Structure formats: structure tokens, C-alpha cells
Amino acid sequence: MSSPTRWAGVPLADRRAERRSRLIDAAFDIFGTDGEAALSVRSVCRACDFNTRYFYESFADIGELLGATYDRTATALAETLDDRLAETGSSVHARTRAGIVTVLGFSTADPRCGRVLFTEAQANPVLIQRRSTTQELLRRATLVEALTHETDPLDGRIRAAMFTGAMTALVQQWLDGSLGDDLDAVADHAMSILTP
Numbered sequence: 001m002s003s004p005t006r007w008a009g010v011p012l013a014d015r016r017a018e019r020r021s022r023l024i025d026a027a028f029d030i031f032g033t034d035g036e037a038a039l040s041v042r043s044v045c046r047a048c049d050f051n052t053r054y055f056y057e058s059f060a061d062i063g064e065l066l067g068a069t070y071d072r073t074a075t076a077l078a079e080t081l082d083d084r085l086a087e088t089g090s091s092v093h094a095r096t097r098a099g100i101v102t103v104l105g106f107s108t109a110d111p112r113c114g115r116v117l118f119t120e121a122q123a124n125p126v127l128i129q130r131r132s133t134t135q136e137l138l139r140r141a142t143l144v145e146a147l148t149h150e151t152d153p154l155d156g157r158i159r160a161a162m163f164t165g166a167m168t169a170l171v172q173q174w175l176d177g178s179l180g181d182d183l184d185a186v187a188d189h190a191m192s193i194l195t196p
């Protein structure tokens with residue numbers, strides 16, 4: 001286990017921040033690779049070579065750690081999406097396609113990301129709440145995009161709701177392999193349905 005001298009000379013706040021980050025790294029790897037059943041205080045501490053007291057200085061329980069792991073992964077996706085959309089023109093078609101490609105690509109570039117964000121532990125209350133919040137943020141972002149280009153506000157709200165639900169299902173189908181492995185083809189088919 002981690003020895004006290006390992007942290008000698010490091011300010012307390014920095015030590016705690018580093019340990020917290022390493023615990024999230026370990027949880028991301030364990031949960032993203034082996035699933036919820038493999039994630040425990042013991043498995044995470046073993047992966048970090050930490051005493052369990054270091055776990056409890058940052059997290060009340062494994063659910064709180066799982067929430068932090070989800071949040072960090074979702075933030076990385078949001079930043080990737082923002083960067084991609086910043087490079088994309090103002091065309092609704094181009095921005096929608098870029099969004100689809102970015103979300104699907106992010107979720108498969110590191111399969112652990114897709115597992116944390118979309119597929120693993122569908123009944124876990126922490127992830128249900130986090131995924132619901134993320135879906136609502138996506139709906140609002142889509143609504144802003146839609147209302148920028150739509151004259152009918154109700155039409156924009158309906159499009160945003162449908163797109164948000166469809167994207168979640170699309171990512172899950174993409175990750176389980178049922179849509180093949182051609183990302184561009186999937187994006188093209190999705191766009192033909194969304195914008196006939």
C-alpha cells in the first residue's frame with residue numbers, strides 16, 4: 001500500500017487532488033473495461049496501491065466515485081464536441097452530422113468512454129441520474145440550434161426531443177456493433193432520416 005513518504009513535501013491540497021484523480025483514473029479503467037460488478041473500493045484502491053483511507057478522503061462511497069468518473073468522461077465528450085462544432089460552419093446539416101460523427105467517434109475511440117457514458121450499468125441509480133442530466137443538456141443544446149433556424153418554436157422543441165432520444169439509441173446500437181463499423185455510412189443514413 002501507499003507509504004506516507006510517497007507524499008512527503010507535497011502540499012496537502014495537491015496530495016488530495018492527485019489521489020482523487022488517480023482514483024477516478026482507476027475507476028474509469030475498471031468500470032470501462034470490466035463493468036460495474038468489478039468496481040469496488042477494494043479494487044480501485046488495489047489498482048492505485050492506496051490504503052482505503054485515501055479513498056474515503058475523496059469519496060463517501062463507490063457511487064460517488066462512479067459519478068465523478070461519469071462527469072469527467074462527459075466533460076471530455078462535451079469539450080471534444082465543442083471543438084468540433086467550432087470548426088464546422090453554420091449549416092444545420094453540417095453541424096448535425098458533425099455532432100453525430102463526434103459522439104459516435106468519441107465513444108469508440110476509447111471503448112471505455114462509451115461504456116461509462118452509454119451502455120454499462122443501465123440500472124445504476126447514479127448513472128441513471130447523470131445520464132438523464134446529460135440528455136437534458138443535449139436536448140437544450142439541440143433546441144438552441146433548432147430555434148436558431150426554425151420559424152415554429154413547437155417544431156424546434158419536437159425536433160430537439162426526437163433527436164436527443166434518437167441519439168442515445170443510435171450510440172447504444174453503434175457500440176453493440178449492430179450497425180456495422182462504417183462510421184461515415186451510419187452518419188449518412190442518420191442524416192437522411194433526420195433531414196429527408
